[in-house]
Amino acid sequence: MIGTQPPHESTETPGTARALTVAIVGSGPAGCYTGQFLAKSLPGAEITVFESLPAPYGLVRYGVAADHQGTKGVARQFDRLFTRDGVRFVGNVTVGRDVEFARIAANFDVVVLATGLPGDRELDVPRDPRAQVVGAGTLLRALNGFPRDRIRPCAPLGPDVVVVGMGNVAVDVLRLLAKDTGDFAGTDIDDEMLRRLRPAPPSTIAALARSGAPRSKCDAAMLRELVSLPGIGITVSGMDERDEGPVVDVLRPFVSTPRGEGGRTRVTFHFGLEPERITSREGRTVLTARDRNAARQEFVADTVVTAIGFTHGGAEDETAPRHDWSGDHVYRVGWFSRGAQGTIARNRKDAQQVARRIADDVAAGRIRPAKDGFRAVAGPLADRMVGFEAWQRIEAAEHRSALPGRCRRKITDLGHMLAVATGLDEHERKELA
Ligand SMILES: Cc1cc2nc3c(=O)[nH]c(=O)nc-3n(C[C@H](O)[C@H](O)[C@H](O)COP(=O)(O)OP(=O)(O)OC[C@H]3O[C@@H](n4cnc5c(N)ncnc54)[C@H](O)[C@@H]3O)c2cc1C
Structure with missing residues:
Protein backbone atom coordinates (compact mmCIF):
# COMPACT_ATOMS: atom_id res chain seq x y z
CA MET A 1 0.00 0.00 0.00
CA ILE A 2 1.17 3.52 -0.79
CA GLY A 3 0.67 5.28 2.54
CA THR A 4 0.26 4.04 6.05
CA GLN A 5 -3.47 3.68 6.68
CA PRO A 6 -3.67 -0.03 7.72
CA PRO A 7 -6.48 -2.35 6.70
CA HIS A 8 -8.94 -2.87 9.56
CA GLU A 9 -7.94 -6.13 11.16
CA SER A 10 -11.35 -7.73 11.40
CA THR A 11 -14.97 -6.80 11.20
CA GLU A 12 -15.87 -9.13 14.03
CA THR A 13 -14.52 -9.58 17.52
CA PRO A 14 -15.98 -12.07 19.98
CA GLY A 15 -18.91 -10.57 21.85
CA THR A 16 -19.37 -7.61 19.50
CA ALA A 17 -21.75 -7.26 16.59
CA ARG A 18 -20.37 -7.58 13.10
CA ALA A 19 -19.77 -4.23 11.41
CA LEU A 20 -21.72 -3.28 8.32
CA THR A 21 -19.30 -2.94 5.41
CA VAL A 22 -19.92 -0.18 2.87
CA ALA A 23 -18.11 0.48 -0.41
CA ILE A 24 -18.55 3.91 -1.96
CA VAL A 25 -17.28 4.10 -5.52
CA GLY A 26 -16.17 7.67 -6.28
CA SER A 27 -14.90 10.35 -3.90
CA GLY A 28 -16.60 13.40 -5.43
CA PRO A 29 -19.12 15.43 -3.42
CA ALA A 30 -21.83 12.75 -3.76
CA GLY A 31 -19.56 9.98 -2.45
CA CYS A 32 -18.12 12.08 0.36
CA TYR A 33 -21.46 13.43 1.56
CA THR A 34 -22.88 9.89 1.52
CA GLY A 35 -19.89 8.75 3.60
CA GLN A 36 -20.52 11.58 6.07
CA PHE A 37 -24.21 10.75 6.50
CA LEU A 38 -23.59 7.01 6.79
CA ALA A 39 -20.84 7.53 9.36
CA LYS A 40 -23.37 9.43 11.46
CA SER A 41 -26.44 7.26 10.95
CA LEU A 42 -24.67 3.90 11.14
CA PRO A 43 -21.90 4.36 13.69
CA GLY A 44 -19.56 1.39 13.64
CA ALA A 45 -19.99 0.82 9.90
CA GLU A 46 -16.76 0.31 7.98
CA ILE A 47 -16.78 2.66 5.02
CA THR A 48 -14.34 2.31 2.14
CA VAL A 49 -14.27 5.04 -0.51
CA PHE A 50 -12.71 3.85 -3.78
CA GLU A 51 -11.35 6.53 -6.12
CA SER A 52 -9.84 6.13 -9.56
CA LEU A 53 -7.30 8.89 -9.11
CA PRO A 54 -4.70 9.26 -6.36
CA ALA A 55 -6.45 12.54 -5.45
CA PRO A 56 -9.93 12.65 -3.92
CA TYR A 57 -12.96 14.94 -4.40
CA GLY A 58 -13.78 14.57 -8.11
CA LEU A 59 -14.97 17.78 -9.73
CA VAL A 60 -14.23 19.84 -6.64
CA ARG A 61 -10.57 19.42 -7.58
CA TYR A 62 -10.84 18.98 -11.35
CA GLY A 63 -14.02 20.82 -12.40
CA VAL A 64 -14.74 23.83 -10.18
CA ALA A 65 -12.86 26.75 -11.73
CA ALA A 66 -9.40 27.45 -10.34
CA ASP A 67 -10.34 31.05 -9.54
CA HIS A 68 -13.22 29.91 -7.30
CA GLN A 69 -11.10 28.72 -4.39
CA GLY A 70 -13.93 29.48 -1.93
CA THR A 71 -16.03 26.77 -3.59
CA LYS A 72 -13.11 24.35 -3.64
CA GLY A 73 -12.83 24.93 0.13
CA VAL A 74 -15.50 22.24 0.68
CA ALA A 75 -12.58 19.82 0.35
CA ARG A 76 -11.51 20.74 3.92
CA GLN A 77 -14.88 19.50 5.15
CA PHE A 78 -14.46 16.23 3.23
CA ASP A 79 -10.95 15.81 4.65
CA ARG A 80 -12.51 15.35 8.07
CA LEU A 81 -14.46 12.32 6.79
CA PHE A 82 -11.25 10.43 6.19
CA THR A 83 -9.87 11.07 9.65
CA ARG A 84 -12.88 9.35 11.26
CA ASP A 85 -12.50 5.84 12.64
CA GLY A 86 -13.86 3.27 10.25
CA VAL A 87 -13.59 5.40 7.12
CA ARG A 88 -10.89 4.62 4.58
CA PHE A 89 -9.79 6.32 1.34
CA VAL A 90 -8.59 3.91 -1.34
CA GLY A 91 -7.20 6.12 -4.09
CA ASN A 92 -5.66 5.08 -7.41
CA VAL A 93 -8.06 2.15 -7.63
CA THR A 94 -10.61 2.05 -10.43
CA VAL A 95 -13.52 -0.24 -9.82
CA GLY A 96 -14.09 -2.11 -13.07
CA ARG A 97 -10.39 -2.09 -13.95
CA ASP A 98 -8.23 -2.65 -10.86
CA VAL A 99 -10.91 -4.58 -9.03
CA GLU A 100 -13.99 -6.06 -10.63
CA PHE A 101 -17.35 -4.65 -9.64
CA ALA A 102 -18.58 -8.22 -8.98
CA ARG A 103 -15.83 -8.63 -6.38
CA ILE A 104 -16.86 -5.42 -4.63
CA ALA A 105 -20.53 -6.43 -4.75
CA ALA A 106 -19.74 -9.87 -3.36
CA ASN A 107 -17.64 -8.59 -0.46
CA PHE A 108 -19.46 -5.50 0.83
CA ASP A 109 -22.86 -5.40 2.50
CA VAL A 110 -23.67 -2.09 0.81
CA VAL A 111 -22.28 -0.57 -2.41
CA VAL A 112 -22.90 3.07 -3.35
CA LEU A 113 -22.11 4.18 -6.90
CA ALA A 114 -21.05 7.84 -6.92
CA THR A 115 -19.05 7.84 -10.12
CA GLY A 116 -20.29 11.12 -11.63
CA LEU A 117 -20.58 11.82 -15.36
CA PRO A 118 -17.12 12.42 -16.81
CA HIS A 312 -21.04 8.97 -19.36
CA GLY A 313 -17.55 8.59 -20.76
CA GLY A 314 -17.20 7.02 -24.20
CA ALA A 315 -17.64 3.32 -24.89
CA GLU A 316 -13.94 2.85 -24.21
CA ASP A 317 -14.32 4.31 -20.70
CA GLU A 318 -13.71 1.34 -18.46
CA THR A 319 -14.47 3.36 -15.32
CA ALA A 320 -18.11 3.86 -16.31
CA PRO A 321 -20.49 1.60 -14.40
CA ARG A 322 -22.13 -0.89 -16.74
CA HIS A 323 -25.80 -1.83 -16.58
CA ASP A 324 -24.94 -4.99 -14.65
CA TRP A 325 -23.49 -2.92 -11.76
CA SER A 326 -26.65 -3.43 -9.79
CA GLY A 327 -28.21 -5.51 -7.05
CA ASP A 328 -30.50 -5.18 -4.02
CA HIS A 329 -27.68 -3.71 -1.95
CA VAL A 330 -26.38 -1.36 -4.68
CA TYR A 331 -27.40 2.33 -4.51
CA ARG A 332 -26.69 5.31 -6.75
CA VAL A 333 -26.10 8.91 -5.83
CA GLY A 334 -25.04 12.28 -7.25
CA TRP A 335 -24.60 13.07 -10.90
CA PHE A 336 -24.43 9.41 -11.82
CA SER A 337 -27.89 8.94 -10.38
CA ARG A 338 -29.74 12.10 -11.33
CA GLY A 339 -27.84 13.48 -14.32
CA ALA A 340 -25.47 16.42 -14.61
CA GLN A 341 -27.57 18.99 -12.84
CA GLY A 342 -27.12 21.04 -9.77
CA THR A 343 -24.44 22.33 -7.54
CA ILE A 344 -22.26 20.65 -4.97
CA ALA A 345 -24.90 21.37 -2.31
CA ARG A 346 -27.52 19.49 -4.30
CA ASN A 347 -25.41 16.33 -3.95
CA ARG A 348 -25.58 16.72 -0.18
CA LYS A 349 -29.36 16.50 -0.31
CA ASP A 350 -29.15 13.42 -2.57
CA ALA A 351 -26.61 11.82 -0.29
CA GLN A 352 -28.81 12.40 2.75
CA GLN A 353 -31.73 10.64 1.05
CA VAL A 354 -29.62 7.68 -0.05
CA ALA A 355 -28.04 7.32 3.39
CA ARG A 356 -31.53 7.36 4.92
CA ARG A 357 -32.67 4.61 2.54
CA ILE A 358 -29.66 2.52 3.45
CA ALA A 359 -30.22 3.06 7.19
CA ASP A 360 -33.90 2.12 6.77
CA ASP A 361 -32.97 -1.05 4.87
CA VAL A 362 -30.54 -1.99 7.63
CA ALA A 363 -33.07 -1.22 10.38
CA ALA A 364 -35.72 -3.33 8.59
CA GLY A 365 -33.29 -6.25 8.28
CA ARG A 366 -33.28 -6.09 4.47
CA ILE A 367 -29.53 -5.66 4.68
CA ARG A 368 -27.55 -7.52 7.33
CA PRO A 369 -23.87 -7.18 8.13
CA ALA A 370 -22.39 -10.37 6.72
CA LYS A 371 -19.46 -9.54 4.48
CA ASP A 372 -15.83 -8.83 5.24
CA GLY A 373 -15.53 -5.67 3.16
CA PHE A 374 -12.15 -4.16 2.35
CA ARG A 375 -10.23 -6.95 4.08
CA ALA A 376 -11.53 -9.37 1.47
CA VAL A 377 -10.42 -7.33 -1.54
CA ALA A 378 -7.32 -5.57 -0.21
CA GLY A 379 -4.67 -8.14 -1.19
CA PRO A 380 -4.30 -7.51 -4.93
CA LEU A 381 -4.71 -3.73 -4.43
CA ALA A 382 -2.00 -3.38 -1.82
CA ASP A 383 0.73 -2.28 -4.23
CA ARG A 384 -1.24 0.41 -5.95
CA MET A 385 -3.68 1.93 -3.49
CA VAL A 386 -3.07 5.46 -2.22
CA GLY A 387 -4.32 5.89 1.34
CA PHE A 388 -5.43 9.19 2.83
CA GLU A 389 -2.11 9.99 4.49
CA ALA A 390 -0.37 9.31 1.18
CA TRP A 391 -2.77 11.71 -0.53
CA GLN A 392 -1.97 14.31 2.11
CA ARG A 393 1.72 13.98 1.19
CA ILE A 394 0.80 14.76 -2.43
CA GLU A 395 -1.24 17.73 -1.32
CA ALA A 396 1.51 19.06 0.94
CA ALA A 397 4.00 18.79 -1.93
CA GLU A 398 1.61 20.72 -4.19
CA HIS A 399 1.37 23.53 -1.64
CA ARG A 400 5.14 23.57 -1.12
CA SER A 401 5.84 23.91 -4.82
CA ALA A 402 3.25 26.65 -5.49
CA LEU A 403 4.65 29.32 -7.78
CA PRO A 404 4.60 32.93 -6.53
CA GLY A 405 1.02 34.25 -6.60
CA ARG A 406 -0.51 30.75 -6.68
CA CYS A 407 -1.98 28.73 -3.80
CA ARG A 408 -0.76 25.37 -5.11
CA ARG A 409 0.82 23.76 -8.09
CA LYS A 410 -0.98 20.54 -8.94
CA ILE A 411 1.13 17.57 -9.86
CA THR A 412 -0.06 16.53 -13.30
CA ASP A 413 2.01 13.41 -13.80
CA LEU A 414 0.52 10.25 -12.27
CA GLY A 415 3.94 8.65 -11.78
CA HIS A 416 5.12 11.75 -9.95
CA MET A 417 1.99 11.76 -7.78
CA LEU A 418 2.64 8.15 -6.79
CA ALA A 419 6.31 8.87 -6.09
CA VAL A 420 5.32 11.71 -3.75
CA ALA A 421 2.68 9.47 -2.16
CA THR A 422 5.32 6.91 -1.23
CA GLY A 423 7.53 9.63 0.24
CA LEU A 424 10.24 8.65 -2.30
CA ASP A 425 10.01 11.79 -4.33
CA GLU A 426 13.12 11.95 -6.45
CA HIS A 427 11.40 14.22 -8.94
CA GLU A 428 10.32 16.77 -6.34
CA ARG A 429 13.74 16.82 -4.72
CA LYS A 430 15.33 17.55 -8.09
CA GLU A 431 12.79 20.29 -8.79
CA LEU A 432 13.34 21.98 -5.44
CA ALA A 433 17.14 21.70 -5.69
C1 LIG B 1 -16.59 22.21 -14.96
C2 LIG B 1 -17.50 22.17 -13.75
C3 LIG B 1 -17.52 23.23 -12.85
C4 LIG B 1 -18.36 23.18 -11.74
N1 LIG B 1 -18.36 24.22 -10.87
C5 LIG B 1 -19.17 24.19 -9.78
C6 LIG B 1 -19.16 25.27 -8.86
O1 LIG B 1 -18.43 26.25 -9.01
N2 LIG B 1 -20.00 25.19 -7.79
C7 LIG B 1 -20.82 24.09 -7.58
O2 LIG B 1 -21.56 24.06 -6.58
N3 LIG B 1 -20.84 23.06 -8.46
C8 LIG B 1 -20.04 23.08 -9.55
N4 LIG B 1 -20.07 22.05 -10.43
C9 LIG B 1 -20.98 20.91 -10.19
C10 LIG B 1 -20.36 19.90 -9.18
O3 LIG B 1 -19.00 19.73 -9.50
C11 LIG B 1 -21.12 18.58 -9.23
O4 LIG B 1 -22.42 18.84 -8.73
C12 LIG B 1 -20.48 17.49 -8.39
O5 LIG B 1 -19.10 17.40 -8.54
C13 LIG B 1 -21.08 16.11 -8.73
O6 LIG B 1 -20.60 15.22 -7.77
P1 LIG B 1 -20.43 13.66 -8.02
O7 LIG B 1 -19.81 13.13 -6.77
O8 LIG B 1 -21.71 13.09 -8.47
O9 LIG B 1 -19.42 13.51 -9.27
P2 LIG B 1 -17.87 13.87 -9.41
O10 LIG B 1 -17.51 15.12 -8.71
O11 LIG B 1 -17.60 13.78 -10.87
O12 LIG B 1 -17.12 12.67 -8.68
C14 LIG B 1 -17.07 11.35 -9.22
C15 LIG B 1 -15.79 10.68 -8.74
O13 LIG B 1 -15.86 9.28 -9.02
C16 LIG B 1 -14.60 8.83 -9.48
N5 LIG B 1 -14.84 7.60 -10.26
C17 LIG B 1 -15.54 7.50 -11.41
N6 LIG B 1 -15.58 6.21 -11.82
C18 LIG B 1 -14.89 5.49 -10.89
C19 LIG B 1 -14.58 4.10 -10.76
N7 LIG B 1 -15.02 3.19 -11.66
N8 LIG B 1 -13.82 3.69 -9.70
C20 LIG B 1 -13.38 4.59 -8.78
N9 LIG B 1 -13.66 5.92 -8.86
C21 LIG B 1 -14.41 6.36 -9.90
C22 LIG B 1 -14.09 9.98 -10.32
O14 LIG B 1 -12.69 9.93 -10.51
C23 LIG B 1 -14.53 11.17 -9.46
O15 LIG B 1 -13.54 11.52 -8.51
C24 LIG B 1 -19.22 22.07 -11.55
C25 LIG B 1 -19.21 21.01 -12.47
C26 LIG B 1 -18.36 21.06 -13.56
C27 LIG B 1 -18.37 19.93 -14.54
Missing part, protein backbone atom coordinates in the same frame (compact mmCIF):
# COMPACT_ATOMS: atom_id res chain seq x y z
CA GLY A 119 -17.93 12.91 -20.51
CA ASP A 120 -18.84 16.14 -22.30
CA ARG A 121 -22.20 15.98 -24.05
CA GLU A 122 -21.59 16.47 -27.74
CA LEU A 123 -23.42 18.96 -29.90
CA ASP A 124 -25.80 16.93 -32.05
CA VAL A 125 -25.07 18.61 -35.39
CA PRO A 126 -23.08 17.52 -38.45
CA ARG A 127 -19.41 18.24 -37.86
CA ASP A 128 -16.35 18.25 -40.06
CA PRO A 129 -13.66 16.16 -38.35
CA ARG A 130 -11.10 18.89 -39.16
CA ALA A 131 -13.00 21.44 -37.09
CA GLN A 132 -11.53 22.17 -33.66
CA VAL A 133 -14.20 21.43 -31.08
CA VAL A 134 -13.51 20.83 -27.40
CA GLY A 135 -15.83 20.08 -24.49
CA ALA A 136 -15.94 22.49 -21.55
CA GLY A 137 -15.34 19.65 -19.08
CA THR A 138 -12.18 18.60 -20.89
CA LEU A 139 -10.99 22.20 -21.09
CA LEU A 140 -11.67 22.92 -17.41
CA ARG A 141 -10.07 19.64 -16.35
CA ALA A 142 -6.95 20.58 -18.32
CA LEU A 143 -6.81 24.06 -16.72
CA ASN A 144 -7.33 22.36 -13.34
CA GLY A 145 -4.17 20.24 -13.67
CA PHE A 146 -5.88 16.93 -14.49
CA PRO A 147 -3.29 14.15 -14.91
CA ARG A 148 -1.88 14.61 -18.41
CA ASP A 149 -1.78 10.90 -19.12
CA ARG A 150 -5.57 10.69 -18.68
CA ILE A 151 -6.65 13.61 -20.83
CA ARG A 152 -6.58 14.10 -24.59
CA PRO A 153 -4.43 17.11 -25.45
CA CYS A 154 -6.18 20.01 -27.13
CA ALA A 155 -4.53 22.44 -29.56
CA PRO A 156 -4.21 26.14 -28.62
CA LEU A 157 -7.65 27.74 -28.69
CA GLY A 158 -6.63 30.67 -30.89
CA PRO A 159 -7.78 34.30 -30.98
CA ASP A 160 -11.44 33.67 -31.90
CA VAL A 161 -13.48 31.31 -29.77
CA VAL A 162 -17.16 30.32 -29.81
CA VAL A 163 -18.70 28.96 -26.62
CA VAL A 164 -21.96 27.04 -27.06
CA GLY A 165 -24.18 26.99 -23.97
CA MET A 166 -25.20 29.45 -21.31
CA GLY A 167 -25.08 27.54 -18.05
CA ASN A 168 -22.65 28.14 -15.19
CA VAL A 169 -19.98 25.94 -16.76
CA ALA A 170 -20.16 28.02 -19.96
CA VAL A 171 -19.74 31.18 -17.89
CA ASP A 172 -16.74 29.59 -16.12
CA VAL A 173 -15.19 29.04 -19.55
CA LEU A 174 -15.92 32.61 -20.68
CA ARG A 175 -14.43 34.06 -17.51
CA LEU A 176 -11.30 31.91 -17.47
CA LEU A 177 -10.59 32.62 -21.13
CA ALA A 178 -11.25 36.35 -20.84
CA LYS A 179 -9.15 36.88 -17.74
CA ASP A 180 -5.78 38.48 -18.02
CA THR A 181 -2.90 36.26 -16.88
CA GLY A 182 -2.41 38.66 -13.96
CA ASP A 183 -5.99 38.01 -12.78
CA PHE A 184 -5.18 34.50 -11.57
CA ALA A 185 -3.49 35.54 -8.33
CA GLY A 186 -4.31 33.20 -5.42
CA THR A 187 -5.60 30.41 -7.71
CA ASP A 188 -4.22 26.99 -8.51
CA ILE A 189 -4.65 27.32 -12.28
CA ASP A 190 -2.35 25.04 -14.25
CA ASP A 191 -0.09 27.79 -15.62
CA GLU A 192 1.68 25.55 -18.10
CA MET A 193 -1.64 24.41 -19.58
CA LEU A 194 -3.00 27.97 -19.56
CA ARG A 195 0.04 29.13 -21.56
CA ARG A 196 -0.27 26.21 -23.94
CA LEU A 197 -4.01 26.54 -24.58
CA ARG A 198 -4.37 30.26 -24.26
CA PRO A 199 -1.07 32.11 -24.50
CA ALA A 200 -3.10 35.33 -24.42
CA PRO A 201 -6.80 36.02 -23.87
CA PRO A 202 -8.76 35.54 -27.12
CA SER A 203 -9.65 38.70 -29.06
CA THR A 204 -13.26 37.61 -29.47
CA ILE A 205 -15.50 35.16 -27.68
CA ALA A 206 -19.00 34.57 -29.00
CA ALA A 207 -21.32 33.01 -26.43
CA LEU A 208 -24.24 31.23 -28.11
CA ALA A 209 -27.43 30.33 -26.27
CA ARG A 210 -30.21 28.32 -27.83
CA SER A 211 -32.83 29.77 -25.50
CA GLY A 212 -33.69 33.40 -24.88
CA ALA A 213 -31.97 35.28 -22.06
CA PRO A 214 -34.82 34.78 -19.53
CA ARG A 215 -34.39 30.99 -19.78
CA SER A 216 -30.61 30.97 -19.51
CA LYS A 217 -29.45 28.52 -16.90
CA CYS A 218 -26.54 30.47 -15.49
CA ASP A 219 -26.68 32.31 -12.18
CA ALA A 220 -26.89 36.09 -12.39
CA ALA A 221 -24.05 36.32 -9.84
CA MET A 222 -21.74 34.34 -12.15
CA LEU A 223 -22.63 36.58 -15.06
CA ARG A 224 -22.09 39.71 -12.96
CA GLU A 225 -18.60 38.48 -12.07
CA LEU A 226 -17.85 38.04 -15.76
CA VAL A 227 -19.13 41.40 -16.96
CA SER A 228 -17.23 43.11 -14.13
CA LEU A 229 -13.86 41.88 -15.39
CA PRO A 230 -11.66 44.82 -16.28
CA GLY A 231 -10.60 45.17 -19.90
CA ILE A 232 -13.35 43.22 -21.62
CA GLY A 233 -15.97 44.45 -24.02
CA ILE A 234 -19.56 43.24 -23.80
CA THR A 235 -22.15 43.15 -26.57
CA VAL A 236 -25.58 41.50 -26.44
CA SER A 237 -27.80 40.38 -29.30
CA GLY A 238 -31.07 38.44 -29.48
CA MET A 239 -32.56 39.92 -26.32
CA ASP A 240 -36.11 41.20 -26.52
CA GLU A 241 -37.36 44.39 -24.86
CA ARG A 242 -40.03 42.37 -23.05
CA ASP A 243 -37.50 39.89 -21.68
CA GLU A 244 -37.30 39.77 -17.91
CA GLY A 245 -35.31 37.96 -15.28
CA PRO A 246 -32.04 38.07 -13.34
CA VAL A 247 -29.84 37.30 -16.38
CA VAL A 248 -31.66 39.95 -18.41
CA ASP A 249 -31.10 42.48 -15.61
CA VAL A 250 -27.34 41.89 -15.72
CA LEU A 251 -27.09 42.16 -19.51
CA ARG A 252 -29.76 44.77 -20.28
CA PRO A 253 -27.40 47.78 -19.93
CA PHE A 254 -25.18 46.37 -22.70
CA VAL A 255 -28.01 45.98 -25.23
CA SER A 256 -28.27 49.68 -25.97
CA THR A 257 -24.70 50.53 -25.00
CA PRO A 258 -22.13 47.87 -25.83
CA ARG A 259 -19.05 48.29 -23.72
CA GLY A 260 -15.38 48.53 -24.52
CA GLU A 261 -14.63 48.82 -28.25
CA GLY A 262 -10.95 48.72 -27.45
CA GLY A 263 -11.23 46.03 -24.80
CA ARG A 264 -8.70 43.20 -24.55
CA THR A 265 -11.40 40.62 -25.30
CA ARG A 266 -14.79 41.29 -26.82
CA VAL A 267 -17.44 38.94 -25.43
CA THR A 268 -20.68 38.87 -27.44
CA PHE A 269 -23.77 37.13 -26.10
CA HIS A 270 -26.14 35.78 -28.76
CA PHE A 271 -29.51 34.50 -27.53
CA GLY A 272 -32.00 32.40 -29.47
CA LEU A 273 -29.50 30.79 -31.84
CA GLU A 274 -29.74 27.12 -32.77
CA PRO A 275 -26.42 25.60 -33.97
CA GLU A 276 -26.88 23.77 -37.29
CA ARG A 277 -23.49 22.50 -38.32
CA ILE A 278 -19.77 22.88 -37.75
CA THR A 279 -17.53 22.93 -40.77
CA SER A 280 -13.91 23.70 -41.52
CA ARG A 281 -12.76 26.38 -43.94
CA GLU A 282 -9.19 27.36 -44.71
CA GLY A 283 -7.97 25.94 -41.43
CA ARG A 284 -10.63 27.67 -39.37
CA THR A 285 -13.71 26.29 -37.66
CA VAL A 286 -17.07 27.62 -38.80
CA LEU A 287 -20.24 27.25 -36.77
CA THR A 288 -23.50 27.95 -38.59
CA ALA A 289 -26.54 28.76 -36.49
CA ARG A 290 -30.13 29.70 -37.20
CA ASP A 291 -32.05 32.36 -35.32
CA ARG A 292 -35.77 32.39 -34.40
CA ASN A 293 -36.63 33.83 -37.83
CA ALA A 294 -34.71 31.03 -39.56
CA ALA A 295 -31.99 33.47 -40.64
CA ARG A 296 -28.54 31.90 -40.69
CA GLN A 297 -25.43 33.33 -39.06
CA GLU A 298 -21.89 32.10 -39.45
CA PHE A 299 -19.27 32.29 -36.73
CA VAL A 300 -15.74 31.86 -38.01
CA ALA A 301 -13.52 30.84 -35.14
CA ASP A 302 -10.39 28.96 -34.20
CA THR A 303 -12.13 26.79 -31.62
CA VAL A 304 -15.69 25.92 -30.64
CA VAL A 305 -16.09 25.05 -26.95
CA THR A 306 -19.27 23.12 -26.18
CA ALA A 307 -20.72 23.58 -22.71
CA ILE A 308 -24.05 21.82 -23.04
CA GLY A 309 -23.91 19.22 -20.29
CA PHE A 310 -22.23 15.99 -19.29
CA THR A 311 -22.70 12.32 -19.90
